Amino acid sequence: MEQMKKVPITFYIRRFDPVTDEEPRIQKYVLQVEKGMTVLDCIHVIKEEQDPSLAFRFSCRMGVCGSCAMLINGKPTLACNTQTLDLTDSVLTVGALPNFNIIRDLVPDLVPMFGVHQRVQPYIIRKDTQEMEKPSGEYFQSPHQLEEFLQFTYCIKCGVCMAACPTMATDRQYPGPMALTQAYRYNTDSRDDGGGERKDLVAKSHGVFGCHYAGECSNACPKGVDPARAIQLLKRDLVRDYLHLGKDHACAKTHPLPPNAERKPKIEAPPFTAGT
Ligand code: FES
Known part of the structure; x- marks a missing residue:
């Protein structure tokens, strides 16, 4: 089977711990990214392989719970719904959502x-x-x-x-x-x-x-x-x-409904629009 091509991407991630840091700082990580990896996947790999201290929030990994919202290349969006290689072939910046206080790193206080x-x-x-x-x-x-x-x-x-x-x-x-x-x-x-x-x-x-x-x-x-x-x-x-x-x-x-009342037909949901 043909090996999936990996692209080295440099992540600049904004780190901040309000308990110990006076100012946020930017930390650099380099990761081999292949097609199909979302930004959330990449952050998971960084945490598992390079820096267990990195804090972020997630749950469903499918654009439903809203937990993984963050600032990616200057745009607020869902990390689990953003394909990394669709955004860049070299550098990506990631930070916590603006307009919220930061609990730690990529975790905003909602x-x-x-x-x-x-x-x-x-x-x-x-x-x-x-x-x-x-x-x-x-x-x-x-x-x-x-x-x-x-x-x-x-x-x-x-x-x-x-x-x-x-x-x-x-x-x-x-x-x-x-x-x-x-x-x-x-x-x-x-x-x-x-x-x-x-x-x-x-x-x-x-x-x-x-x-x-x-x-x-x-x-x-x-x-x-x-x-x-x-x-x-x-x-x-x-x-x-x-x-x-x-x-x-x-x-x-x-x-009051008559006993054998006919129910209205179900209304279909509009197409899923996230990430388009
Ligand atoms: S993890 Fe649930 S929306 Fe991204």
Whole structure:
């Protein structure tokens, strides 16, 4: 069998331990890389064969969990979904995601991001609490109503959009594209009635109007989600609300299902877009 050709790639990896280091430093590693090796694979080999002290985060290795997001050649993306030899035949730079504090080396502190995510209440909120506790039927949703927010449900909370966002880089109080997109996703869900409760975070002085519509979040998203669009639509909804023009959907009511009701056909997911 023909031997796979190996290419020597020089990795410049940004190292930092906030406990012992005053400044980040760049460490050089040279690795023989063959076709098919992702950046995450390469970092694993470096750790196993050259430097066990290198810290990074990963889990699924298939672009699903969002754990391995890092800055690769200056671009925030998923390391497990990036083919090394597609990017370079000589040199690669790797660092932790910007706009986050660093726990160590390539591991960003995502706790503030998840804290803001929690504050937008990323779940269906309704006034009919009795019905929520003891459902008497289903909340019908048309395919069109589903399409209104479906793409925003593909967010894997990897933090790539937050690292790409120029507003995040200058305003740490800005909630960021991930949380704002999830606010829009639930506000737009025809079953939800919680827009008013999310307004505090979305409409505050460092809120949604801090976005200058650079669009970097949408360019960077490895799952093809368009946070920049969600944020502009959130702005539109706030203006509509300010002018008392009301919501563009009424909150869905419960419909008891007849015993042999025909279920709606399953809606197919769009094609996987990461790494394209
Ligand atoms: S390891 Fe899960 S997305 Fe990369």
